[in-house]
Amino acid sequence: MTRRAICLLSGGLDSTTCLAIARSEGYECYCLSFDYGQRHKAELESAARVARSLGAKEHRIVEFNLRLFGGSALTDSVEVPKDRAEEEISNGIPITYVPARNTIFLSFALAYAEVTGAENIFIGVNAIDYSGYPDCRPEFIRAFEDLAILATKAGVESGAKISIRAPLMRMAKADIVRKAAELGVDMALTFSCYDPDSQSRPCGRCDACILRRKGFQEAAIADPLLVAY
Amino acid sequence: MTRRAICLLSGGLDSTTCLAIARSEGYECYCLSFDYGQRHKAELESAARVARSLGAKEHRIVEFNLRLFGGSALTDSVEVPKDRAEEEISNGIPITYVPARNTIFLSFALAYAEVTGAENIFIGVNAIDYSGYPDCRPEFIRAFEDLAILATKAGVESGAKISIRAPLMRMAKADIVRKAAELGVDMALTFSCYDPDSQSRPCGRCDACILRRKGFQEAAIADPLLVAY
Numbered sequence: 001m002t003r004r005a006i007c008l009l010s011g012g013l014d015s016t017t018c019l020a021i022a023r024s025e026g027y028e029c030y031c032l033s034f035d036y037g038q039r040h041k042a043e044l045e046s047a048a049r050v051a052r053s054l055g056a057k058e059h060r061i062v063e064f065n066l067r068l069f070g071g072s073a074l075t076d077s078v079e080v081p082k083d084r085a086e087e088e089i090s091n092g093i094p095i096t097y098v099p100a101r102n103t104i105f106l107s108f109a110l111a112y113a114e115v116t117g118a119e120n121i122f123i124g125v126n127a128i129d130y131s132g133y134p135d136c137r138p139e140f141i142r143a144f145e146d147l148a149i150l151a152t153k154a155g156v157e158s159g160a161k162i163s164i165r166a167p168l169m170r171m172a173k174a175d176i177v178r179k180a181a182e183l184g185v186d187m188a189l190t191f192s193c194y195d196p197d198s199q200s201r202p203c204g205r206c207d208a209c210i211l212r213r214k215g216f217q218e219a220a221i222a223d224p225l226l227v228a229y
Numbered sequence: 230m231t232r233r234a235i236c237l238l239s240g241g242l243d244s245t246t247c248l249a250i251a252r253s254e255g256y257e258c259y260c261l262s263f264d265y266g267q268r269h270k271a272e273l274e275s276a277a278r279v280a281r282s283l284g285a286k287e288h289r290i291v292e293f294n295l296r297l298f299g300g301s302a303l304t305d306s307v308e309v310p311k312d313r314a315e316e317e318i319s320n321g322i323p324i325t326y327v328p329a330r331n332t333i334f335l336s337f338a339l340a341y342a343e344v345t346g347a348e349n350i351f352i353g354v355n356a357i358d359y360s361g362y363p364d365c366r367p368e369f370i371r372a373f374e375d376l377a378i379l380a381t382k383a384g385v386e387s388g389a390k391i392s393i394r395a396p397l398m399r400m401a402k403a404d405i406v407r408k409a410a411e412l413g414v415d416m417a418l419t420f421s422c423y424d425p426d427s428q429s430r431p432c433g434r435c436d437a438c439i440l441r442r443k444g445f446q447e448a449a450i451a452d453p454l455l456v457a458y
Contacts (some may be wrong), residue, residue, distance in 0.1 A: 060297055060298075060326065062294065062297060063292075063294065064291055064293035065292060066340065068291060069340050070342050071303070086269075097382065098340075099340040099343035099344055099382060100336055100339040100381065101340075102380070103336040103339055103376065103380045104333070104336040104337060107335075108337040109325075111298050111330075111333065114328035134380055134382055134384065134385040136379055139379050140376070140379045140380055143372075143380075144376060146376075147372040147373060150363065150366070150369045150372045151329060151332045152328070152329065152363055156363040161373055
């Protein structure tokens with residue numbers, strides 16, 4: 001029987017590599033992206049290209065409006081921080097943190113898993129670069145796994161577990177770049193920037209751009225996305 | 230300092246009574262409803278009327294589309310079951326179960342709690358009438374509470390707990406009707422039916438209508454909603 005996985009996919013380097021890992025393990029992948037009032041749509045276009053390129057079985061986009069609550073530089077009209085030092089990026093909870101975002105994302109993934117019969121949910125969270133985000137930590141992932149058993153029909157009826165797989169959790173950005181290269185991912189299709197210009201070109205100065213650059217540099221691989229500009 | 234609570238509000242009898250309980254405990258209430266592709270909007274209109282009537286501080290409606298996944302009689306175009314016996318309603322997981330619905334609802338409530346600084350989330354789940362729904366059980370509520378500590382900025386920074394309050398968990402429907410009457414709730418404003426007609430009149434035959442009728446009968450109180458027709 002085909003094993004199925006739900007793959008959360010933002011179209012960034014991390015979630016793309018995570019999808020490639022799921023594919024390399026033989027999973028039939030049901031990708032899930034979110035249009036949640038983030039400031040730009042470039043990442044959704046990337047997600048669609050990535051899903052096609054990696055042979056996803058399905059790709060669904062759930063729309064909802066997190067701007068309704070506010071509370072983040074990614075959904076409000078406040079400045080995205082620029083030119084921060086790496087130590088600054090890795091410590092504390094940044095203004096780009098979106099309240100309860102991964103909890104919401106995993107909840108929708110759980111609904112999708114129940115409907116498709118998937119036994120795994122892949123999420124590209126990473127505790128190295130995003131140590132300041134509460135919902136990127138291994139404790140959070142384990143707690144969601146515990147919740148999933150109690151929250152689903154399959155869990156209640158047969159004790160079936162839905163595993164939350166976070167294969168990038170302990171990887172540095174350079175390891176992620178190497179893994180993506182090893183799996184043949186077309187990294188030109190991925191998009192990381194929090195604050196692209198009107199032509200969807202990365203700013204090069206936000207936390208996501210800084211971490212991405214550092215990852216490619218340390219892996220000694222050229223970023224094909226930047227070659228395009 | 231004013232104590233704040235997020236109150237999940239469908240506009241049905243249970244969530245309305247739950248909001249009235251939160252108000253009676255002195256909370257400033259931030260109500261949250263969902264437009265998730267359910268088959269009718271009558272419950273959203275009820276929710277708005279109830280929130281006003283009970284003096285809610287705010288009422289927000291989050292829109293998203295659960296029809297995207299399917300898997301429930303409340304979001305798909307399959308028949309809502311009618312004229313079922315009470316024993317049948319209380320056992321097994323019914324076709325009106327919406328995959329991961331309460332997990333998704335509580336996740337949004339958690340985001341709202343982070344942004345407003347609320348320390349409580351009230352949810353009108355009930356394990357007596359809805360024993361077949363995995364996400365209406367006390368174990369599920371406790372697991373979500375454990376998750377909330379790990380998922381939020383306040384939890385990580387200061388160990389602050391967001392309590393998930395489910396005051397109706399062990400109440401029979403008649404107890405809920407009595408409680409609502411005691412708190413002076415205008416029950417004519419509430420709406421319970423899964424399958425109303427085009428004039429938003431309750432069908433009287435779905436599980437929700439059957440349970441509501443039984444509750445009012447056992448409490449020996451007339452249902453003011455039915456008097457209107």
